Amino acid sequence: MKRAAVLVAVLLAGCSVHAAKPVLTVCADPNNLPFSNKAGQGFENRIADLVAHDLGRDVRYVWWAQRRGYVRNTLNEAKCDIWPGVASGVEMVATTRPYYRSTYVFVTRADRPLAGLTLDDPRLKTLSIGIQMVGDDGMNTPPAHALSARGIIRNVRGFMLYGDYARPNPPAEIVRAVADKRIDVAMAWGPLAGYFAKRSAVPLRVEPVTPWLDRAQWPMVYDISMGVRKTDPALKQQVETILRREKPAIGAILARYDVPQIKAE
Incomplete structure (x- = not known):
């Protein structure tokens, strides 16, 4: 009787292991x-x-x-x-x-006349611009390099891509900064920007950064x-x-x- 019980237990254990995904x-x-x-x-x-x-x-x-x-x-x-x-x-x-396949985007408030921005738009020289930063200049995001190549530096504010990890979803800070008017325009990675812009209490505009390939070296x-x-x-x-x-x-x-x-x- 004991041998039969042991045999059943072994068989059940084998079935359990076999059934595990x-x-x-x-x-x-x-x-x-x-x-x-x-x-x-x-x-x-x-x-x-x-x-x-x-x-x-x-x-x-x-x-x-x-x-x-x-x-x-x-x-x-x-x-x-x-x-x-x-x-x-x-x-x-x-x-x-x-x-x-996605793109870097411009994020602006829908109540501002800032539609149709491009990398070569003269308005970028006078607007406060937020860009995502990695930290090491050689590793920074394409928008950061594109603006720097055009001499657009003093009116640019960096938002660390990693952000304050003690807060929920730290990279979203760049989108929040547009909504609360800390900056006029953000240049951010599309999936991040699209998601948080859509859920913003303030209506925001999201448009692809163009040209999609800047100076043959910085893809957007x-x-x-x-x-x-x-x-x-x-x-x-x-x-x-x-x-x-x-x-x-x-x-x-x-x-x-x-x-x-x-x-x-």
Whole structure:
């Protein structure tokens, strides 16, 4: 009788192990809407859920603030399998086919006559402008370089891309600064700007920065992919197949989050 009970217990344990789903471990920032947060409310969270579902896996997160050393300390140390939201073609990881293409944008108050701005608009010389900054001049955002090349410096205010991490969604501060009139115009990455501008209590205008390629070296438009370890080509291929098949669903997710989407040329 005891032997039979032991045998049943072993069989049940084996079934339990067999029934457990494999896991897709995702690198993500826990405080970075609209991209991701610990509550799973970002569009990258939604897209990661979609990919995991199609792979037949459960999602698990490795939370890490997107600071310097992010990739080195997460994906490249095999702490996770994928990194959503990486610029296509970056050298530190293998990147999938793009699943969206977006742009830097001008954000202005809708009640101000500032529609139709371009990088060469003379109005930029007299407006107070907010730009996203990384810190190291060689790594700063394309709008920062584009304005500097035009001698537009004194009327520019930098907003650190990382921001005050003690506050929710710190990069959104640049959009809030337009709403409360601390600056006249923000030049910010489209997915961030589109999401927070749409949810602003003050109506805001969001328009793509043009020209999209400044002086043949500073692109304002980027393709966005998922990053995978270079040592895992099989997963990269699987994820690419899903991104291609789920393109309509992914597009719908991006639209719900007011991500400016640019068609590939």
